[in-house]
Amino acid sequence: MGNPSDGAPQHGGTVATAGQAGGVFEDPGIPPHRLRLSDTDPKAAKRAERQVTALFIISVIGTVVFLVSYFAIDLGPTSTVDTIRTQNILLGLSTAFAMLGIGTGIVHWAKSLMPDHEVSEARHAVRNEDDRQAAVKIVDDIIEETGIKRRPLIRNTLIGALALAPLPALAVFGDLGPNATDILxxxxxxxxxxxxxxxxxxxxxxxxxxxxxxxxxxxxxxxxxxxxxxxxxxxxxxxxxxxxxxxxxxxxxxxxxxxxxxxxxxxxxxxxxxxxxxxxxxxxxxxxxxxxxxxxxxxxxxxxxxxxxxxxxxxxxxxxxxxxxxxxxxxxxxxxxxxxxxxxxxxxxxx
Amino acid sequence: MKSLSQKRRHPLAVVALLVMGLLLTGALYSVASSANKAKADTGFSAADVTAGQKLFVANCATCHGMGAQGSPAAPSLVGVGAAAVDFQVGTGRMPMAANGPQAEQKPAQFNDTQTRQLAAYVASLGAGPSLPDPAMTDGQGDATHGGELFRVNCAMCHNAAAAGGALTRGKFAPPLAGVTAQHIYEAMETGPQNMPVFSDANISPEGKRDIITYLQTIEKQGSPGGAELGGLGPVSEGLFMWVAGLGVIIAFTIWLTSRTS
Amino acid sequence: MSSTPTSYQPPTKVGRIAEFVDQRTGLSSVTREFGRKVFPDHWSFMFGEVALYSFVILLLSGTFLTFFFNPSMAETTYQGAYVPLRGMDMSVAYQSSLHISFEIRGGLFMRQLHHWAALLFVAAMSVHMLRVFFTGAFRKPREMNWVIGGVLLILGMAAGFTGYSLPDDLLSGNGLRIIDGVVMAIPVIGTWISMFLFGGEFPGTAIVGRLYVLHILLIPAMILGLVALHLIFVVVHKHTQYPGPGRNDRNVVGYPLGPVYAAKAGGFFFIVFGVLAAMAAAFTINPIWNYGPYDPSPVSAGTQPDWYIGWVDGALRLMPGVIGDIGGYRQHFEFMIFNQTLSLNILLPALVPAGIVFTVLFIYPWLERWITKDNREHHVLDRPRNAPTRTAIGMAGFTFYCVMWAAASSDLIATHFHVSLNDVTYWLRALFFVGPIIAFTVTKRIALGLQRKDREIALHGRETGRIVRLPHGEFIEVHAPVDEYKRYRLVAFESPLPLPAQPNAKGVVDRRERRRAKLSKWFFEDRVAPVSPAELEAAHAHGHHEAIESAPAGSGH
Missing domain, CATH: 2.102.10.10 (Rieske [2Fe-2S] iron-sulphur domain)
Incomplete structure (x- = not known):
């Protein structure tokens, strides 16, 4: 394992690794792709399709049960605990089925019917050395153009003004409560x-x-x-x-x-x-x-x-x-x- | 009632133990007579008392003494009243099976008649709290007022949902679900073991009736939100989330990322 | 963007929509970048998603609750559906919480969904952080994202606590009172902060409204912003992957975002929602109707915070306030300084353990990088056993946390295991100090043992349990060799040696460097080297018995 994209090889670290004496194993690469039953057997694919459909239908039933129990059971100042509990269970379980139906259906679809080839993608360096140099130059130029280094009076008064500016906020926070420890x-x-x-x-x-x-x-x-x-x-x-x-x-x-x-x-x-x-x-x-x-x-x-x-x-x-x-x-x-x-x-x- | 094996840090504990006999004979007697409008139980027949005495001598006298006057191992029962006997024997706490931090509830050793006879005998020794008036244990009081009284006087030990709680050094306040109204009333009136006494001057009989009503109401109605997880509060909720909630979620993640065969 | 409609006529419907959108937004480049972006697949990578999805569910259910909740502490008399509270005086906040629970259709479900989702949100974040720690995913270039994650965890706890306090029931009121007590113990400014927080004395009439603003506005906004930043970094860095054949620091192996990964991740949102909905349907959480309205006099046995605050509460429980009579005087942890009161019995447990946990958590990536001098980028994860010292440090920290966590339920441990409350506390006090050390030692030994087991399997294959008698009478157990892909998983890791002190630019070995070298020795001295091809060769030369099994397996050597 190397130092793929540090961009600063001189800081690559000085890790003392061992086990190199007998060499390192060569990477055999991604294991060969194994076909699923649904890839080879059209019947299995059809079966998976039916299962996914069934799961989506369960979700539809869940939603319908939710709506029915929402409107069928009304709550008010005279509701009993039994009514409230019944409604909670009906609404909750129907939501659970509505959601789990969609969720497990999609996942099952992805797992059994969508292509499942593992692919390898190259990583790119998190940063680009040219960008860094350009960025540093831009910031330097900006600072230079403001003239803040050459005009310390402006800089110092600005720092002073910024330092004082939060004080009103502190004063306002002081009104959150009295500080009357004697009432304790x-x-x-x-x-x-x-x-x-x-x-x-x-x-x-x-x-x-x-x-x-x-x-x-x-x-x-x-x-x-x-x-x-x-x-x-x-x-x-x-x-x-x-x-x-x-x-x-x-x-x-x-x-x-x-x-x-x-x-x-x-x-x-x-x-x-x-x-x-x-x-x-x-x-x-x-x-x-x-x-x-x-x-x-x-x-x-x-x-x-x-x-x-x-x-x-x-x-x-x-x-x-x-x-x-x-x-x-x-x-x-x-x-x-x-x-x-x-x-x-x-x-x-x-x- | 009182365990000897219980470890005490307190040097006064030995003194307290010795004073216990005195305390319960003299003080409880006078106290009961002044505050609990104590009366000698008239509902018991002389035959009950005699039968009770026989049972007492055979089963209780080893610790409580032949005349129930107490011993270093157990307090005197003079003046504790029929209510205390009905509670202790009726819930199986007495006779004690083994010394422990406190007498534990277990299947009652005596049937209702025998319990009544024992109560009759102890009540005959000195005036104390009598068996509660059935009208006060009917659960027809004011649940809201009972709930308020329960939270102020009982919830700190027994938990707001009456699920029980811990006391010091292995003692505990038991859960109240399934305890009969009569036993709850008697416990409040007599203050078994480390429970304080809630005499009629503290919580009126009507107040006790309200508390019983509240407990029966919440036990009967159950939780509107589904299974209560022991009614123990955030700890059982957190445990349930970590074990069951996260467990199910992890099962789903494993299914989701596994390859289909 | 520069193309004109006349020069290009998209042939498909998707193409026409893309053309319309792209001309106005230029989003095609995004689709091109993300459409087939590769994500590695492993169950332990899903906890971040669980946290994100619970947060979305929190936003949805929370919005519903704000429509009906009224954060006022004005007094009112309850006349609602719940009979055992009818006629009680209570605050409007509590009354509206009961109203949501009992009179709004689906209100109780939403409350329970919101609370269960909150518990899952913080739990998933915690497990996610544990996974990131134990696999070394926090290493360069991901240190900043680790810190963002730590801040999110703290914000999650803050969101949870402010929400816990809103219904103004007895449990949350007593929780606030504890917070007030801890705040008052802060030297010099504690009383001020308490008075500012509560608008005067505890409990006052301001606190629920103030916590409400924090709970529904400030904290969620901060979480949302940091989540966005967190995800941007995930995209910039690309996801880490476990070691294995075909996987290295220069690539990322997995499924493309479209369609497989998007389908799985999208479907998983509905699954998390469904699981939480099922919990909200069938299991009571925070039964505020049992606790009653807040009143400063009562308290319930088993008064505890939600689980994620539990460890701080546990630390408060563990601290002894009095350490007995020494030299004829009662020694306690409350001191007088210039006639002012300093309550170390509260300050120490409230600040020190949390301070240790979060400080170590935040600086750990830099600490490890300094000790190991490993300044390389890492995109392939460590299996926890292959970084024994880090894994042991993690388990020590986890144990430290769990001891305090257990202490927060000391009363329930006592009642449910029939032991003395005081003994539970004494034991946990001892474990607070000893537990992490035991956990460190045991974990490191287990990790090293597992590494040796890996070596054994890589060299000699898997034990089959089949005993064979050879012609000359010897009994052997047949070992089935592992195939080259499985073997690569077992041998593809680094096992660094301790790095001795290095001279700096001036050619001097300074004291700081010597200290680093000592830590490096401690970090790496116990090590198991990965199997090398030469070792494998040698093992096969001696292990003639393997010839029996390896011939049909045909693994090529």
Whole structure:
């Protein structure tokens, strides 16, 4: 094998090949052509012709079935799942037959009836040396005619202008969204700024408040802040930060660190449901092992040790929501979370 | 219910295990009485209780103790209620065949009458969740509300299509297709094994009925798009594309480029 | 073009049409160039076509879907046909996706066809790239086209991901949330990018509309442009061919475009369409009705991306965030730098493996060319076994990818094989590092073994399984010699020796060159030389038993 069309023999490579000691085999050329049954036997050719025709007819049938089932089955607000499924299967299979009939028919035709002689075609050089020289000369001439090399002032001001021109685009992109990282710190759990009224913990999705006595040992409540369902706008934004998982353990099982003694109530604890890894809801509570598992990346948090990470890719414990009981016996949040919930971000400070 | 062979990383696990007996006797009892409007089951006759006790002593007492007061190997059954017995024994999870990460479902060892007798005996030991009201398991609730409750409370473990999912260290949440309405209700009410308890104060009986309705609806109607591929989501879809889809395509390419004889 | 109608009267109907068109367009030269252009035929050459055809099907079905899809995140209440969702609050985007699925005739079929075609599109591109890599088709002059292919793969993944997120169901919403979490981990500008992307906080009301524009306009346009460029290069270079009798670097052997190749390629489009239609008819894909509308609180077990994003998701799963208690302190991968947070537990797995895979992929043609100093054009492919080190490198990379891919389904591996989720992760963490090394070693040994087998067959022929007892009592197995065409296929390859360090123009061997020589040694030291005619001669002289069989076979020696 040589260096057929490089055009630059001096760079032909310095590959050290071996096995040449005993010579190389000579290329015997393309093997002799073998005739097909349909080339020699007119009956076989006729048979192939009939098969191709049959395949095209199958395609026609497929198209007809598609049209019939399209118009025969109508869908609307009262369609049942059975109707929808029937239509999907009919339309899909008829399309499949319509397409496969044409496809296999053409291929069968090509394989059995069209000439199947292999032919050899010479490759041409990807490039032509004359073209290259001419092209280089043209480009050189063009550059010369612009005079850009002789007039550096023009060149430099043009570069400057082009460099600045994209700035408006950057400014426009700035309007895609606000950059208000402080909103990531606050959730709906903060007590009302004016009245100081503390936010009740309510059931997700119904929004009914929860009494401490309702939370029995071993149970897990999915919790949203009171008033979330009444929000007119940004409901999902607030919900994405505020969702909480509420559980009750035997108080002896809880290992409470100094400063958090008042954050739980009789073994009832509330933790942010948003994973500190990349933000999936950590909703799997194992009531015997007291593990919380995130179904997205398997981060596992130990509820008895203030949701420390014991497995998986998360690095930080889940933030705890301080809770207490109000005068009516309902659970309320004493304050907002003491740290931002959810995944880490650059501006997040450690609390 | 609880396996000893299960490996735990957590140092507290040993303590937790020891506390388990206490926890389930004392706490569950008080809890059940306060929250689950527990009542002593009145539907059982004294004969049921006696027969149940005999069955219990012969089949369950080795682990749970003669008076069902529990042992290091198994929790106390005082106050777990008839619902827990009907679920555990009715689905074949109890008696446990072997220690594993969790008790697995298998063909039930006791018939309906025996299960009922066992439930009667355990219910007689202390008040706990009773067998569900048939009206709450009829599947005639609100499927939309049930679906919403299911996605919030159940889908993270059991999968949005109720196809099941993995928990830590070999435990898993089973698929829910084919599970009877009564057993689903009892599981929510009693929180078997690592499943949390969804007491009536958390999800009302009507809410549980809605969830059952939703599950029955999706199981009965099937998928409008054809075969569900296990309902497992993108993984089974991707696998199907690589194995079946690409397999068929490759078969066609080989046919297409082969020479006809 | 210069001929006038009066001077030339075409005798046939085709001629008359050609005359009309040619006078106005001059397209005859194109027909002349392409009409009988030769294309080599091999099943492994078809994957590029599969990708192209799936893309065409994506454009067709996608256009249908845009007629009915509404990318608005405004809230509405569902009143459609699907009973278990009736009365739910949801976004208009999700509602219109349900509307397409249940109330538009053929809408569900189109959705499923579109999604299956998307999975096939990326799968076919991946297999095509593997074929190109393992056969050395990326070598000069095709390096640029290899890079274009790599960019197309990335664009295919981007197209898939933006589409996955459009229906605004629970699965896609949680997928977006994961992307948001990864973006936020980017140092310095992460929070900004997240806020720009979502128009404020996650999830906001802007993201679906923005992804929609990328999905139906920007990304398809880029793919279309690059596909055109890719195909132009295929025409310029002409297709590669497998080694064999009559095939060399100066020719191309195959079927002419018209009629055989065009018929096969054209027919194949309908076959791909038919297979995808059958899948869309009978197999559910992305059952958005099960997932429900997006809500930041719920999540489903088995929340995974589509397969082509799986490996990145798997890398995220494999990374430990905490490495236990060392020296009395909890050691984790999140650091504080000047009071700013750096989350290496997210950044490392999100960027490093993908960075490695794509960097190696893009520079590999130049890397190999530098090591081997082989600056020649190659139009004849390598059989993978005849380039053992390259094949081994490819398998190492493939294994690296597959470990991460498997990690993305660790929970399903756990439930379906009844093993512990945690153990699956531990094993895959080990395989992440060890797997590629094992794959490299094993593959190289297998390739060398296959080469020896080829030598054996070329020298002594094929084993027939027939045992013959010779007159003097010796038992031998009869070997049937291969004919010269088959033999040529086995012996027509190069087996380069390591190339020692060469002095440069100044006559100095610099350090870079010495390093190259070391790599060349590593690349070529384990080699099996092809059989030479002299060796064959010698083998036949000794192998008298072959005379028995070779006489009737008449292979001429």
């Amino acid at each position: 710190r606050h959730t709906m759990w903060a007590p009302n700024a004016q009245t100081g009224k503390k936010v009740r913990l309510t059931r997700d999705p119904d929004g009914t408040p929860i009494r401490a006595a309702d939370v029995t040992i071993g149970s897990a409540f999915h919790v949203i802040p009171e008033g979330l369902n009444d929000l007119k706008e940004n409901r999902n934004n607030e919900k994405a930060k505020a969702v909480v998982l509420l559980m009750r353990l035997n108080p002896e099982d809880l290992h409470i660190s100094p400063g958090r003694e008042t954050w739980s109530y009789n073994g009832i604890v509330a933790y942010s449901k948003i994973c500190t890894h990349v933000g999936c809801p950590v909703a799997l509570y194992e009531q015997q092992t007291h593990h919380l598992l995130c179904p997205c990346h398997q981060s596992t948090f130990d509820l008895t040790h203030e949701c420390q990470v014991i497995f998986g890719p998360a690095s930080r414990p889940l933030p705890q929501l301080p809770i207490e009981v109000d005068s009516d016996g309902y659970l309320v949040a004493t304050s907002d979370f003491h740290e931002p919930v959810g995944p880490s971000y650059w501006e997040r400070e450690y609390s």
